[in-house]
Every structure is written in C-alpha cells, then in structure tokens.
Amino acid sequence: MEIDERSNGGLIQLHVGDVIRLRLGENATTGFRWKLVSDGRPACVLTDDKVEAEGAPGAAGIRTWLFEAARPASAQIELIHVRVWERTPSAFQTFTVGVRVSKPNRTTRRDA
Numbered sequence: 001m002e003i004d005e006r007s008n009g010g011l012i013q014l015h016v017g018d019v020i021r022l023r024l025g026e027n028a029t030t031g032f033r034w035k036l037v038s039d040g041r042p043a044c045v046l047t048d049d050k051v052e053a054e055g056a057p058g059a060a061g062i063r064t065w066l067f068e069a070a071r072p073a074s075a076q077i078e079l080i081h082v083r084v085w086e087r088t089p090s091a092f093q094t095f096t097v098g099v100r101v102s103k104p105n106r107t108t109r110r111d112a
Helices: none
Strands: 011-015 019-026 032-039 044-053 061-069 073-081 095-101
Touching: 019 032, 019 044, 019 073, 019 095, 032 044, 032 061, 061 095
Parallel strands: 011 095
Antiparallel strands: 019 061, 032 073, 044 061, 073 095
C-alpha cells in the first residue's frame, strides 16, 4: 500500500505481512528533513528509509519509508519536518497516521 501526505491524520487497516510505502517530499538543501518520531511499533517494523532525487542537484526529492505489518496491534507512525541540527527543533510540518494490524486473511479450501 502506498501512502503520502493525503493520508496525514488517517487510519490504515493492514494484515500481518502487508507493506506500507510512505512517500513525502523533502528538500535537504533547505535544511529541513523528515525525522521519525514513532515507527509504528509494535504493529509495524521499519524496513527501509531512502531519498530519491528528482532532478538537478539541490532540487527537492522524495523520502520513502517502508514499514511491514509485523503483528496484530494498533500503533502510530509519526514524523516531523525539522532542521535536524537545531538544539530544540520546532516542527515545520508533521505527519501522523494510525495503523491497525490484524491477523492475515486465510481462506480455507476444502477439496471435494
């Protein structure tokens, strides 16, 4: 499942084993970067975090995180957009999404 800033403040329903790809715009040359505050534990596990450049050096890019639904639980994924070098950073933007993970759907098939 792919989500972006439109999912901010929402709730996502997942099953164990599902993957969330969260994509948010980021331009590190301005000094602002997304910082993970809450990684969705215990429901999810962060499996990847990378920045994809979109054009010439210094241009904005897309930051992508992959979270895997690990166990049935409810949790929150929260990020803040801050200048990471500031001693007491104040969030320029925030992103929060609730996550509810349930057991995987298993269909039982009986052959006649």
